[in-house]
Amino acid sequence: MKKNLYREFKNLFNKDAENAWFSPGRVNLIGEHIDYNGGLVMPCAITFGTYVVAATNDDGMFRFRSLNFEDKLDISLQQDYKKTGESWFNYPLGIINYFLKDGHQLQGLDLLYYGDIPISSGLSSSASIEVVTAYALNDLFNCGYSKLDLVKLGKEVENVFIGVNCGIMDQFAVAFGEKDKALMLNCDTLEYKAVDSNLGEHVLAIINTNKPRKLAESKYNERVQECQAALKALQQELNIQNLCDIDSTALKRYQHLIKDEVVLKRARHVIEENDRVKLAAEALASSNLAEFGRLMYASHNSLKNLYEVSGEELDAIVEYSKIDPNVAGARMTGAGFGGCAIALVKESAFDNFSKAVAAYYTDKIGYAPSVYSSLIGDGVGLLKEVVGNL
Ligand code: GLA
Numbered sequence: 001m002k003k004n005l006y007r008e009f010k011n012l013f014n015k016d017a018e019n020a021w022f023s024p025g026r027v028n029l030i031g032e033h034i035d036y037n038g039g040l041v042m043p044c045a046i047t048f049g050t051y052v053v054a055a056t057n058d059d060g061m062f063r064f065r066s067l068n069f070e071d072k073l074d075i076s077l078q079q080d081y082k083k084t085g086e087s088w089f090n091y092p093l094g095i096i097n098y099f100l101k102d103g104h105q106l107q108g109l110d111l112l113y114y115g116d117i118p119i120s121s122g123l124s125s126s127a128s129i130e131v132v133t134a135y136a137l138n139d140l141f142n143c144g145y146s147k148l149d150l151v152k153l154g155k156e157v158e159n160v161f162i163g164v165n166c167g168i169m170d171q172f173a174v175a176f177g178e179k180d181k182a183l184m185l186n187c188d189t190l191e192y193k194a195v196d197s198n199l200g201e202h203v204l205a206i207i208n209t210n211k212p213r214k215l216a217e218s219k220y221n222e223r224v225q226e227c228q229a230a231l232k233a234l235q236q237e238l239n240i241q242n243l244c245d246i247d248s249t250a251l252k253r254y255q256h257l258i259k260d261e262v263v264l265k266r267a268r269h270v271i272e273e274n275d276r277v278k279l280a281a282e283a284l285a286s287s288n289l290a291e292f293g294r295l296m297y298a299s300h301n302s303l304k305n306l307y308e309v310s311g312e313e314l315d316a317i318v319e320y321s322k323i324d325p326n327v328a329g330a331r332m333t334g335a336g337f338g339g340c341a342i343a344l345v346k347e348s349a350f351d352n353f354s355k356a357v358a359a360y361y362t363d364k365i366g367y368a369p370s371v372y373s374s375l376i377g378d379g380v381g382l383l384k385e386v387v388g389n390l
Contacts, residue, residue: 005051015055017055025048025050025123030280030295031043033307034169034270035168036187039186042184043170046374047374048116056108057107061074062111066115077106083161083163088129104143127174130158131150135381151175152168152171154171164220165221178379182284196284197376202347204342205344220337227270269306293344300341318330327346330344
């Protein structure tokens with residue numbers, strides 16, 4: 001982190017901060033558009049994230065400041081907030097709203113945020129700011145929520161206050177992530193295992209398309225509805241609660257129930273992707289990176305052709321990866337419609353990969369991507385415990 005947030009806080013608010021917290025962003029190794037269908041996902045927390053420093057005040061005001069954005073908000077402590085415009089502070093405001101609705105007595109707060117997750121890159125900057133705010137409030141006001149409560153609260157804010165019908169993967173990953181581990185999360189039961197992200201001689205590359213995401217939220221909500229339509233059609237004969245309650249063999253038997261061709265394509269993606277996550281977990285456990293990579297490519301293909309959430313930018317990165325012998329596998333990660341792709345790249349060849357994928361992409365798309373070598377880090381916590389002292 002390049003900023004001394006305590007000093008910046010003091011400059012802005014003329015007093016010392018009480019404490020600082022950090023929440024990471026996340027990538028998802030495999031299991032895309034699965035969480036809101038009750039299946040298996042495999043995300044990891046990354047070392048990019050959101051920092052917040054805060055102190056209570058006695059004048060009953062919430063003051064939100066960010067080192068990333070000019071817009072700021074000063075708002076008095078009241079009972080019911082509403083989302084206003086598209087500003088970043090809606091996320092923390094939504095969290096505060098839920099603490100208040102839950103009956104917690106809060107005091108005014110001065111808050112300063114800083115994030116190093118590339119904005120709108122599909123690396124969960126919104127889950128990160130939600131979870132870090134919830135975690136800080138819980139600490140500052142001794143509200144007694146468990147980490148899982150905070151995850152659920154973050155998702156609720158995203159669904160109701162912000163209006164995106166996301167699943168629970170992002171909030172869960174940024175809260176429960178562990179250094180050098182991937183989380184095998186069952187999004188129905190919320191049981192999870194932290195498994196070694198045993199990438200052998202490979203590192204995880206994150207390639208940001210730098211494509212401004214447009215209509216992503218409405219398209220995302222449209223996919224959620226299509227999945228609900230598929231589930232409803234299957235429920236005519238099957239006693240299931242989630243699309244991921246069946247596997248691809250069962251889908252073949254019952255697919256005649258889904259009359260709409262588009263809806264059937266969406267259901268096929270979800271159910272086959274869920275099967276792929278099970279295979280990917282076995283591949284990772286036996287350090288079979290070639291098989292893991294094959295499943296990543298298959299996942300991307302399905303997101304492109306069946307779920308239709310990729311795009312020429314993400315496809316260009318995957319196309320390049322396929323011709324580079326030092327890449328085991330690649331796919332888009334997160335919701336899609338722009339954002340980031342990930343690739344498993346031989347560590348010794350990372351610099352070459354980085355240059356070559358950027359050249360290929362720029363030639364095809366007309367502007368450059370950003371390429372990072374990601375470190376898999378810890379989930380939310382006090383800054384000094386997760387990142388170290390400033
Ligand atoms: C976004 C959502 C998640 C998940 C992914 C797709 O990141 O916030 O809940 O649905 O898309 O896997």
